Amino acid sequence: MEPLPELSPAIKLDYLAEGGANIVYRIILPSTEEQALEPQPSELPYYGSSTPPPTEIDDINPDIDVDINITSGKLLRLRKNVRYGLPYHDTAHDFQTQVRPLFDDEELVDQIMVRVPASVIQRCNANLHERERLRKRPAIRCGVYLAEDEPLGMLVTDMTTTTTATTPSTTSVAEVGHIVELKPKWFIQSPSAPSKARRCRTCALRDMKRADSPPFNSRSSTIAPVVIPPGKAQFCPLDLTSSDKKDMQRTIRQIFPSLPPERIDTIAGALYQHPILQKLLSLQRIHNDVGLNGPPSGSKETSLSMTLRDCSIFLKIPSSTHFSNVQARIDIRLGDLDLKSAANGKAEYWLNIEKRLIDEGWYMGTQASQAGTEGECALSR
Numbered sequence: 001m002e003p004l005p006e007l008s009p010a011i012k013l014d015y016l017a018e019g020g021a022n023i024v025y026r027i028i029l030p031s032t033e034e035q036a037l038e039p040q041p042s043e044l045p046y047y048g049s050s051t052p053p054p055t056e057i058d059d060i061n062p063d064i065d066v067d068i069n070i071t072s073g074k075l076l077r078l079r080k081n082v083r084y085g086l087p088y089h090d091t092a093h094d095f096q097t098q099v100r101p102l103f104d105d106e107e108l109v110d111q112i113m114v115r116v117p118a119s120v121i122q123r124c125n126a127n128l129h130e131r132e133r134l135r136k137r138p139a140i141r142c143g144v145y146l147a148e149d150e151p152l153g154m155l156v157t158d159m160t161t162t163t164t165a166t167t168p169s170t171t172s173v174a175e176v177g178h179i180v181e182l183k184p185k186w187f188i189q190s191p192s193a194p195s196k197a198r199r200c201r202t203c204a205l206r207d208m209k210r211a212d213s214p215p216f217n218s219r220s221s222t223i224a225p226v227v228i229p230p231g232k233a234q235f236c237p238l239d240l241t242s243s244d245k246k247d248m249q250r251t252i253r254q255i256f257p258s259l260p261p262e263r264i265d266t267i268a269g270a271l272y273q274h275p276i277l278q279k280l281l282s283l284q285r286i287h288n289d290v291g292l293n294g295p296p297s298g299s300k301e302t303s304l305s306m307t308l309r310d311c312s313i314f315l316k317i318p319s320s321t322h323f324s325n326v327q328a329r330i331d332i333r334l335g336d337l338d339l340k341s342a343a344n345g346k347a348e349y350w351l352n353i354e355k356r357l358i359d360e361g362w363y364m365g366t367q368a369s370q371a372g373t374e375g376e377c378a379l380s381r
């Protein structure tokens with residue numbers, strides 16, 4: 001096996017966004033530095049609460065000697081120190097052996113492993129503390145930092161608005177447009193849900209989590225309209241694979257309520273019956289060892305099934321001023337397909353969720369708080 005490329009300790013990074021388990025950074029090459037410091041014309045509100053605007057990491061030597069052929073058009077994804085996290089070495093192995101074979105190259109956000117000097121991680125962590133002090137980190141992500149014992153990082157296809165085409169001598173902005181990201185979640189009902197369920201797995205769990213969380217549980221017996229936390233849009237995944245285009249349009253409007261109608265149409269038109277959604281649907285059908293019907297808890301098959309139900313779909317939309325047929329040029333890829341680990345209590349957590357959804361009536365929509373969400377799920381219409 002070839003040795004992995006190593007990033008320079010002097011690499012300059014720019015915090016872009018984070019999820020529960022990873023943080024994603026822009027890589028600033030000397031010639032792109034000026035441009036990268038400017039907020040890009042992305043649809044930032046669409047990222048939700050976990051994606052504040054880019055901010056520079058200070059105090060880094062700009063003497064960059066990273067291989068720009070490797071980092072060009074890529075973001076750097078680094079692992080957080082979280083309970084369910086696996087070392088990237090295992091994540092990369094699982095991805096290559098179990099996830100990648102399921103997809104074609106153009107369907108996926110690519111992943112390349114690189115070595116990351118410990119000093120880079122330490123600097124990023126210092127910057128995260130500083131961001132917290134300045135309230136520039138999403139509140140729900142505070143207190144968790146990068147794993148300092150993780151020697152690897154992941155270069156992932158940059159799906160953000162501006163792709164920089166970089167050659168050793170020149171840098172140019174190749175394309176400016178918009179990025180849209182959404183989590184499609186469960187396209188099919190859980191195999192252990194009651195047969196007459198009025199909520200799919202995603203809608204049932206959303207109702208349950210909402211009632212569990214403080215702002216909602218105090219009024220769980222009312223049918224008052226519910227306030228949706230940013231980034232947790234209320235939509236039914238079954239509508240994303242519906243044969244009725246109107247379902248797709250309504251769903252995209254629900255996910256991105258502040259978008260102008262023409263952009264809703266563009267996104268809905270691009271996604272409607274898109275082969276990637278159909279592929280994900282059929283993969284979820286094949287890998288359906290979930291709910292109470294899964295194999296023994298902790299099996300790799302359940303991990304794959306759950307991974308296919310928690311990935312993200314990215315749409316990179318070119319600017320309409322540059323291209324006449326925008327829809328045809330939208331790049332749609334799946335990301336965040338790291339194989340989940342069922343270890344450290346996760347398998348039990350999944351089982352427990354399913355038991356609660358069944359036993360407490362969330363699938364049937366019989367909880368008092370669910371009166372307010374009737375009609376949201378395709379199964380309740």
Ligand SMILES: O=P(O)(O)O[C@@H]1[C@@H](OP(=O)(O)O)[C@H](OP(=O)(O)O)[C@H](O)[C@H](OP(=O)(O)O)[C@H]1OP(=O)(O)O
Pocket residue numbers: 019020021084183205232306309310340
């Ligand atoms: O439990 P779910 O279905 O709500 O999904 C969790 C996600 O919540 P969301 O659907 O985005 O509200 C959750 O997303 P957030 O961190 O809440 O943005 C994670 O993706 C979590 O997976 P992991 O523990 O990081 O491996 C996800 O957990 P699992 O897919 O492992 O159950």
Ligand SMILES: Nc1ncnc2c1ncn2[C@@H]1O[C@H](COP(=O)(O)OP(=O)(O)OP(=O)(O)O)[C@@H](O)[C@H]1O
Pocket residue numbers: 016017018019020021022023024047050051075077109156157158159160181312314335336
């Ligand atoms: N390839 C990409 N191009 C553009 N933005 C990206 C890319 N990958 C991730 N991001 C941004 O970074 C955020 C966090 O990344 P990622 O999904 O890898 O985190 P995570 O911790 O694995 O998420 P989760 O909470 O779902 O487990 C994403 O929500 C997205 O906004």
